Amino acid sequence: MSKLVLDPAVFRADAVPADARMVNEAIIKALRNMPGLWDIPLPKIRRARLENKGTFPLPPESPRARVETIPGPRGPVPVRILMPDGAPKGVYLHFHGGGWTLGSARENDMLTDRIATRCGLAVVSVDYALAPENPYPAGPDDCEAAALWLVKEGPARFGTSRFAIGGESAGGTLSAVTLMRLRDRHGISPFSAANLVAGCYDLRLTPSVRNWGDVPLVLNTTDVKRFVDFYMSGGGSVEDVDVSPLLGRLEGLPPALFTVGTKDPLLDDTLFMANAWMAAGNAAELAVYPGGCHVFISFPGSLTDRALERIDAFLNTF
Template sequence: MRTELLRPGAVPSDVAAFNSAMAERFAGLPSLWEIGVEAARNGGFMPTSPPAPDAFDIVITKDVSLHVVPHPAPKAVLLHIHGGGFMLGGAGFQDAMLARMGANAQMTCVSVEYRLAPEHPYPAAWDDCEAAALWLVDNAFDRLGASKFVIAGESAGALLAVATLLRMRERGLLGRFRGAALSFGVYDSTMSPSQAQAHSGVLKARDIEKIVESYAPEAAQRRAPDLSPLYADLHGLPRALFTVGTLDAMLDDSMFMYCRWLAAGGEAEIALYPGADHGFIETPHPSARAANDRIDRFLAQCVEGL
């Protein structure tokens, strides 16, 4: 980890200009809570991409479906878990990203349509992602043409990805997973210091508190490994890439998890992007291309030789 990337002077001029333009553009816009969760879900609150022409869905339980962006000759299957604060987003909203990752790492990409809070708080999404992983273990080779997996998630999806790996380890199935690309994840539902001190930017402490109340209403549960994998036993997990911007409220989460991954004997790397805020890889941010290229290279390395 290059510590100079955390210094104020590390922010490139094009990034500073982009941040200034975005701050001006979005100043005064209503918050999620002012819009309302249902209206936000229906009104494009999160960026979406057009559907991939060859994408299709598979229903695996009454609660869970999988959105598949196929590769004609996959070496592996990417289990993708979308972000959105456990309340927004959907499996079919990121086809351009999934198609790019699939093409660059020779993978079929499968995104989980999991139940959302606040209607379905913990453990609904966790159980749905576990169900998706178990279905892939049993069916991926016959249905999708590959039997080894990597996993990826952004924000809430990164937390769910780690929790899914922990559940797979408990079932003795972790050996099927060869890598984890984890972007700006929340790994401490009791709020890490950077979360608690976030007073500007995309995610602010007051909003994070409300989000946590939505997906984890029982405060006594919030430090359990499922909800705060920062406190989990992380031994035996696959190699991981942590991607995060230095302005992100989840900066500490990624830095702490990177260190704990290493301390547990795992292989990990962290990619820090000066001046980048939460969710930047899905925006026109000047650092997005470099970050996405590194994620794709990491995933390609994980599936080499499979």
């Protein structure tokens, strides 16, 4: 059953929990006191994040995690695999965020370890190729290859063909694109659930992105524009449904949980995509959290606790 009815009260200022306000204020203050994101070479930013010298703390490394490689269209693709305590009940294919430019599977150990632990799923988190060194379509090509690898190898490797897919921010975009590629290029729909957190589904930029301005609450308008420019630096068009999945045909996709906060520049992307998903005949749930910043589930607080519990429930029942 789809659950897209929203109470307008979630958008009111007095609906924002006090701890969410404190988190947002701390993020804005920290980012305003840091060198501008675009003043630092991208390789240096990536290295700093993995050395726990980035803007936000690196989560503890999961003892469950091990790194392997799978075949990809341009060479081996690293994947970070986390196993649950017992036999996996299913497999969660995960794509990290970072504007197709930053981020890594390692930086998501807090979220992926939780899914392995709480949901009993094996997690395969993909270190897909990053722009601008490897612009579109390199990233989605790697994600497609990982999905096809899972379909082929998953039953023997993990003892199950129960598969879910998902990711945060750019990872949400890549999840939707991967589902559409498997349907259209390969005639298969092997995933039974999609966990989509604060994705960017229209790279032409939705109103909430265009109107956000320069407030550095994790992400702002300039950041999104720069990420899109880097991602598309090898050619292609933001009008292409393989780039902006909101513009594509969405029929035949799995039930999805869409999660977003009201203080996220990508708010409209989730609101629009969730409704388009349902209008295409797919089951969809929409969870909007008052005061949540971009991918707020990466930060501590009552909103995060609520959102992660709902994600757990969704992934425990697909």
